[in-house]
Amino acid sequence: MQMNSKILFVEPPRNFWFVMGEYLPPPSTLLILAAYVERELPDVEIDIVDCQADRLDWNGLEKYIASTDPSMVLTSGFTTNAYSCARTCEIAKTVNEDIVTIVGGIHFSFTPEESLQSFPEIDYIVRGEGELTLVDLIRTILNEKKINDVLGISFQKNKKIIHTQQRPLIENLDSLPYPAYHLVEKNMKRYHFTMMAGRNTPYMILEGARGCEHQCSFCTQWNHWGSRWRTKSAKRIVDEIEFLNETYGGVFLWFSDDHMKLSVRGKPLYNELRQRRCKDDVMLFFQARIDDIARHPDLIAKLREVGTYWILCGVETDSQEILNEYKKGIKTQDAYEAMKIMKQNDIFSQAMFIIGARRDTHESIQRLREYSLDLTPDISIYTTLTPFPGTTYYETAKKNGWIEDTNYSNYDMAHAIMSTESLTRKEVQEELWRCYRTFYGSLTKNIVRVLSKNKLKRTLYRHMAGQFVLEKFRRLI
Numbered sequence: 384m385q386m387n388s389k390i391l392f393v394e395p396p397r398n399f400w401f402v403m404g405e406y407l408p409p410p411s412t413l414l415i416l417a418a419y420v421e422r423e424l425p426d427v428e429i430d431i432v433d434c435q436a437d438r439l440d441w442n443g444l445e446k447y448i449a450s451t452d453p454s455m456v457l458t459s460g461f462t463t464n465a466y467s468c469a470r471t472c473e474i475a476k477t478v479n480e481d482i483v484t485i486v487g488g489i490h491f492s493f494t495p496e497e498s499l500q501s502f503p504e505i506d507y508i509v510r511g512e513g514e515l516t517l518v519d520l521i522r523t524i525l526n527e528k529k530i531n532d533v534l535g536i537s538f539q540k541n542k543k544i545i546h547t548q549q550r551p552l553i554e555n556l557d558s559l560p561y562p563a564y565h566l567v568e569k570n571m572k573r574y575h576f577t578m579m580a581g582r583n584t585p586y587m588i589l590e591g592a593r594g595c596e597h598q599c600s601f602c603t604q605w606n607h608w609g610s611r612w613r614t615k616s617a618k619r620i621v622d623e624i625e626f627l628n629e630t631y632g633g634v635f636l637w638f639s640d641d642h643m644k645l646s647v648r649g650k651p652l653y654n655e656l657r658q659r660r661c662k663d664d665v666m667l668f669f670q671a672r673i674d675d676i677a678r679h680p681d682l683i684a685k686l687r688e689v690g691t692y693w694i695l696c697g698v699e700t701d702s703q704e705i706l707n708e709y710k711k712g713i714k715t716q717d718a719y720e721a722m723k724i725m726k727q728n729d730i731f732s733q734a735m736f737i738i739g740a741r742r743d744t745h746e747s748i749q750r751l752r753e754y755s756l757d758l759t760p761d762i763s764i765y766t767t768l769t770p771f772p773g774t775t776y777y778e779t780a781k782k783n784g785w786i787e788d789t790n791y792s793n794y795d796m797a798h799a800i801m802s803t804e805s806l807t808r809k810e811v812q813e814e815l816w817r818c819y820r821t822f823y824g825s826l827t828k829n830i831v832r833v834l835s836k837n838k839l840k841r842t843l844y845r846h847m848a849g850q851f852v853l854e855k856f857r858r859l860i
């Protein structure tokens with residue numbers, strides 16, 4: 384029987400990250416992939432179901448798949464979402480065992496052997512960059528050609544796991560189409576990030592660059608993207624910003640880029656944006672390294688003029704020794720400079736910290752807490768060192784038997800996964816709670832913050848200082 388050419392991208396029901404409050408993100412990865420398939424395979428019928436936005440639980444998803452009768456079901460997730468991806472495939476197979484199930488993304492790219500063994504409901508794993516491989520795979524399946532010729536996939540055949548050769552990366556990211564927001568247009572009003580931009584501010588994710596040329600030991604991103612940083616041109620990025628703003632009213636725009644690389648893109652982005660009307664309407668969020676910010680105060684001031692509103696940066700720890708161990712390549716002093724520059728330019732500063740390094744003790748984490756207070760970022764997010772598959776840290780931790788919790792649902796950086804040399808996993812979890820309590824629990828500081836003139840700051844502190852976040856962290860102990 385000839386297979387129909389209907390493919391369904393699924394954003395499955397997921398648990399959200401309670402730390403950042405109430406939000407509903409657009410399924411950015413699926414939109415990026417769907418746009419490419421739509422352009423390259425115009426005869427293929429594409430649908431996206433976003434279970435969060437459509438308020439579908441697992442039963443609802445099953446009914447949706449049954450009623451739309453796709454021949455392929457595709458989904459994406461990172462480590463903490465691995466089981467929800469597998470469950471999506473399982474449900475597709477329950478509806479109709481002939482549905483071909485395809486998954487991709489960081490987690491599956493680094494665990495193809497393990498994932499295919501644990502989840503027989505997954506037919507194909509697309510490793511690494513998805514666009515070209517996915518189009519090749521769909522075409523090959525529909526035309527019943529030889530699967531082994533598709534580069535960059537892993538699958539099982541006759542109980543044997545096959546990994547085809549890695550596919551080379553796309554050289555020109557400008558060649559990619561805009562993400563397919565038109566396929567989720569009915570949900571546009573639902574995508575929001577209350578704490579970061581307000582409940583009614585349209586929230587969209589866009590991609591300017593892929594990868595990173597640094598090699599931090601706890602991070603998957605450089606490895607996933609072949610240790611390279613590739614960017615779209617400034618014109619293309621700004622065209623995309625303008626398009627999202629003018630077509631869908633996107634205001635809070637979140638760059639998915641792992642590394643802003645101001646030294647290369649700061650000036651061209653400013654020059655492009657300053658000529659566009661949308662600069663007065665958008666609220667741009669991006670992630671930058673603290674050394675990059677510290678070295679480019681002029682560019683931060685310029686990017687503020689054209690809508691930059693919130694910057695997230697990985698400060699990680701106060702200990703230079705641990706920073707070196709992480710291969711982070713920054714100096715603790717850079718963080719003071721970066722925070723000062725963001726403050727001077729009235730940009731919301733979000734500092735990320737990691738606790739639970741092997742040599743961490745109660746005292747060293749106390750020092751990290753004091754350092755985080757001393758830096759005075761607008762918001763501090765503390766996380767536990769998490770051995771994500773694909774990181775060099777994971778390899779070390781696995782070899783040394785440090786990984787105590789192998790339940791991937793807990794790999795959300797809020798659960799302690801490992802002990803340290805002197806702290807048990809429970810003690811690391813307690814320390815994490817203490818970090819939040821110290822930063823957000825001070826009554827006097829919070830009264831000042833909650834009375835801030837800035838409405839978003841008030842919302843944020845009310846959320847963080849409120850019992851909800853602290854209580855959630857306490858319950859994890």
Ligand code: B12
Binds near residue numbers: 489637639
């Ligand atoms: C935006 C974002 C979010 C958004 C929501 C994302 C969403 N749409 O659901 C929010 C803010 C909610 C979020 C939350 C979290 N996030 Co987040 N997030 C990102 C970010 C910055 C961008 C995601 C994105 O759009 N990428 C762009 C796309 C194109 O890249 P991609 O997903 O890798 O997809 C490509 C390939 O991998 C492949 N592919 C991927 N999936 C599939 C599927 C198929 C079928 C195929 C064929 C191919 C394919 O093709 C794509 C195109 O080439 C990434 C960092 C990053 N740059 O990816 C972190 C990241 C994914 N988040 C991360 C984490 C840890 C989290 C949190 C757990 C905690 C936290 N600290 O934020 C929570 C978990 C929430 C939850 N329960 O799901 C980590 C994951 C690490 C890991 N290895 O698991 C990342 C990598 C950040 C980092 N630097 O470590 N996140």
Ligand code: SF4
Binds near residue numbers: 597598604605642672
């Ligand atoms: S943590 Fe940041 S700087 Fe380090 S490798 Fe990952 S993306 Fe690059």
